[in-house]
Amino acid sequence: MTAMPLRSGVDRYLQCLRIERRLSPHTASAYASDLAALVDYCGTQGIEDWSRVDSQHVRMFAAREHRQGLAPRSIQRRLSACRGLFRFLVREGELRHDPGADVQAPKTRKRLPTTLDADTMARLLEFRGDDSLGVRDKAIMELFYSSGLRLAELIGLDLSSVDLRDRTVRVVGKGRKERSVPVGRQAVAAMQAWLRERATLARVGEQAFFVGVNGSRLGPRIVQRRIARWARLQGLPEHVHPHMFRHSFASHLLESSQDLRAVQELLGHANISTTQVYTHLDFQHLARIYDAAHPRARRKRA
Numbered sequence: 001m002t003a004m005p006l007r008s009g010v011d012r013y014l015q016c017l018r019i020e021r022r023l024s025p026h027t028a029s030a031y032a033s034d035l036a037a038l039v040d041y042c043g044t045q046g047i048e049d050w051s052r053v054d055s056q057h058v059r060m061f062a063a064r065e066h067r068q069g070l071a072p073r074s075i076q077r078r079l080s081a082c083r084g085l086f087r088f089l090v091r092e093g094e095l096r097h098d099p100g101a102d103v104q105a106p107k108t109r110k111r112l113p114t115t116l117d118a119d120t121m122a123r124l125l126e127f128r129g130d131d132s133l134g135v136r137d138k139a140i141m142e143l144f145y146s147s148g149l150r151l152a153e154l155i156g157l158d159l160s161s162v163d164l165r166d167r168t169v170r171v172v173g174k175g176r177k178e179r180s181v182p183v184g185r186q187a188v189a190a191m192q193a194w195l196r197e198r199a200t201l202a203r204v205g206e207q208a209f210f211v212g213v214n215g216s217r218l219g220p221r222i223v224q225r226r227i228a229r230w231a232r233l234q235g236l237p238e239h240v241h242p243h244m245f246r247h248s249f250a251s252h253l254l255e256s257s258q259d260l261r262a263v264q265e266l267l268g269h270a271n272i273s274t275t276q277v278y279t280h281l282d283f284q285h286l287a288r289i290y291d292a293a294h295p296r297a298r299r300k301r302a
Contacts, residue, residue, distance in 0.1 A: 006042055009050050010035045013088045034081035037065065050094050058082065058100040076105040115248040116240070121145060124234050125186075132197040133213070137226050139187070139194035140210060143169070144245035146187035148253075148267055150174075151242040155218050157209040164188050164195075173268040181266060 014032055017023050023031070041061045047053060058079070065075050079100060086098040116124065125142060129135035143154060153171040161170045167183045183191070194210075201211055208217035223242055231240035246267070254263050 005049055006039045006047070009089055009094065010039060010085065012092075013085045016088060017084075030077075031081050031084075034078040035085055037061075037078060038082050038085075050089050053095075053099050055099045055101075055103060058103045062103060062105060072105055079103060079105050114238075114244055115251045116236075116244060117248075118252055120236065121245075121248055121252075124231060124236060124240065127230065127234060129193075132201055133226075135190075135197045136194050136210060137230060139190040140223060141227065141230070141245065142187035142190040143183065144242060145249055146184035147181045148246045148249035149181070150246060150268075151220050151223060154242075155208075155210060155220060155223060158207045159209055160207070162191065162209055164191060171268075177268065179265070179268050 010032070013035070014028060017031065018028060038061055041064060042053065042057065045057060045060075047057065061082075062075055062079060065078060066072075070078070083098060083100045086095060086100050089095040090098055125138075125145065127134075127138065129138045140154065143149065147169060149169075149171060150173065153173055156172055157169060163169070164183070167185075167188055168180050169183055170178060170180050172178055198209075198211060201213065201215055202208075203211075203215035206216055210218045212218050212222055220242075227240055227242055231238075250263055250267055253266070254260065257263070
C-alpha cells in the first residue's frame with residue numbers, strides 16, 4: 001500500500017468533516033489552518049507521509065508553536081485538530097495508532113475573576129430608579145451584590161423563594177441544589193420597592209419575582225443589557241456583567257471575614273478549590289497595600 005502524502009491526508013479529512021459533520025466555513029477554515037501548521041512542521045523535519053509521524057514529532061510540533069508565542073489555549077485547539085486527523089487516518093488504515101493521544105498542551109494560566117472594588121461598586125449602585133424598570137434594576141443589582149447569586153439563580157427566583165421578613169432568598173444552584181442565602185438591608189429595601197412596582201407589570205398568576213415589560217419572567221439577556229446600560233450611565237469605564245457582582249461579593253466578603261468556608265457555602269460551591277480563586281484576589285489586594293506602604297517596598301523617588 002502506498003503511504004498517503006501529508007497534504008492528501010489533510011484534504012481527505014477536511015472533506016470528510018464537511019460531509020459528515022457539516023462544518024461551517026469558519027470552523028472548516030480553523031481546522032485547515034491548524035492542520036496546515038502541522039504539515040509545515042513535518043516538512044521541516046523531512047517527513048513526506050503520515051506513516052512516519054510519531055508522538056515525539058507531535059510533542060516537538062507543540063513545543064515549536066509554544067516557542068513561537070502561540071497561547072496555550074490555541075495550542076490545545078491545534079492539538080485537538082491533529083488528534084481528529086490522526087483518528088481519521090487510523091480508521092483509514094494509514095496509521096496504526098494515534099501519535100497525538102498522549103501529547104498535552106502547556107497548561108493555561110487560570111484567569112482571575114474580574115471584580116469591582118468597593119468604592120466603584122458603591123458608585124454603580126448609587127442611582128434611583130425613576131420608573132418601574134429602574135426600580136427593578138436597582139433591586140436586581142443590589143441583590144446580586146448582597147447575596148452573590150448567579151444570573152440563572154436570580155432570574156429563577158419565584159415570589160415564594162423570597163422571604164424579606166427573614167431577609168433570605170432560597171435559590172436553586174448548579175446540580176439542582178437548593179441553598180438559603182441572606183439578603184442585606186439595602187437589598188431588602190430595594191426589593192420591597194420593586195414589589196410595589198411589580199404589581200403594575202406582572203401578568204395575573206405570574207410567579208417570577210423579577211418580570212419584564214411583557215409581565216413574564218425576565219430572560220438573561222435583558223438583565224445583562226440593563227446592567228451594562230446602568231454601568232455606562234454611572235460613568236464606569238469598563239464593561240460590567242452580572243457575574244462581576246458575584247465575584248465582587250465573594251472577594252469583598254473574604255477580604256473582610258477571612259472565612260473561606262463561609263464564602264464557599266454562600267456561593268454554593270461544591271468544592272472549596274473553586275472558592276480558593278478569591279484568595280488570590282485577596283492576596284493581590286494585600287500585595288498592593290504592601291508595595292504602597294512598606295518602607296522596604298516603596299520605590300525611591302529619583
